[in-house]
């Protein structure tokens with residue numbers, strides 16, 4: 596296992612121009628399974644990271660998991676220093692980042708230190724960011740505790756904080772030294788957070804039929820079926836990696852994993868990020884994209900019904916309140932402007948296939964939202980059928 600190892604090649608062209616070619620290689624384990632948290636101290640030793648350890652978590656996760664985590668290390672004769680930040684998206688911010696860095700410096704962080712991110716996507720994103728900038732990069736281990744973090748945020752190496760009102764504006768790619776996914780940790784996660792995570796799983800499932808089938812068969816309600824969620828996480832995490840293979844730094848704007856995200860993000864923004872959890876908005880976004888695809892004649896009524904039924908089975912709403920239509924479309928315009936005038940919306944064709952289309956019209960948006968709000972969901976194709 597190696598982290599941040601690399602090579603540097605220097606070439607001098609006949610005209611005297613120097614070219615530098617740097618390659619960085621990160622290799623790390625992603626361990627998924629019930630009880631994995633118990634292996635954390637041994638894993639830090641194996642990775643040579645046990646000298647000076649900081650566990651960074653939020654107040655909610657601290658309540659349910661911090662003592663247990665500290666005890667696991669203590670039982671092995673090891674010490675970890677906890678740093679706790681307030682729970683919530685507001686912690687993905689410059690002031691909180693600074694407070695974490697100050698706490699690390701006050702408590703003697705060194706180049707040999709390692710960080711453990713114990714929490715949801717907020718903690719994972721923020722700790723990855725801190726790790727990437729302190730002393731030009733400290734190793735960190737992701738121990739995701741929310742479903743969103745387990746199946747999405749903790750893998751892929753994306754770090755970030757929100758800045759100046761923009762989500763994830765600051766950040767970069769900085770991979771962890773290990774990812775330890777313990778589905779048992781989801782037992783204390785509020786049901787609404789589970790549903791939010793399932794929306795991201797449905798998104799991946801629409802691209803990957805075996806996962807979709809698992810989601811269709813998920814038993815709803817509480818307590819959550821941890822075994823089923825573990826299988827969902829394992830599939831979603833693996834397939835996300837598969838999709839990132841050709842574009843690990845996500846340079847392309849044409850990304851299938853954006854399914855439901857332009858509309859969903861616009862809905863979140865239209866409600867100032869105060870009404871919908873991210874996954875709830877993404878569920879509406881997926882439903883809109885599916886209905887638009889149906890209206891274009893690109894996907895069959897059975898596919899539309901299947902996707903909408905799966906979202907509902909996961910406890911997710913699929914309708915957009917009429918009062919939010921105008922504000923949401925305005926936010927879609929903002930997204931389009933940020934992307935230099937092209938929306939690049941992902942539309943499902945079938946379970947297992949999606950296509951990226953350049954644009955969707957306001958009329959299509961209104962019709963899709965109307966059809967989702969109406970009594971019959973899989974409305975007939977409209978005149979725009981077949982356009983891409």
Ligand SMILES: NC(=O)c1ccc[n+]([C@@H]2O[C@H](COP(=O)([O-])OP(=O)(O)OC[C@H]3O[C@@H](n4cnc5c(N)ncnc54)[C@H](O)[C@@H]3O)[C@@H](O)[C@H]2O)c1
Pocket residue numbers: 653654655656659682683684687714715716717718720740741742743744747748749750751752753754763780781782783784785788791873
């Ligand atoms: N880096 C990426 O690739 C990526 C991918 C998806 C999402 N994200 C980011 O992740 C964030 C959303 O993640 P999230 O939904 O996990 O939010 P979150 O971290 O705020 O967690 C949701 C809530 O659940 C609580 N919680 C977490 N684990 C718990 C547990 N085991 N028991 C009880 N409570 C628990 C948290 O305290 C919080 O209140 C967003 O900021 C998003 O931008 C990043």
Ligand SMILES: [Zn+2]
Pocket residue numbers: 795856873877
């Ligand atoms: Zn998302």
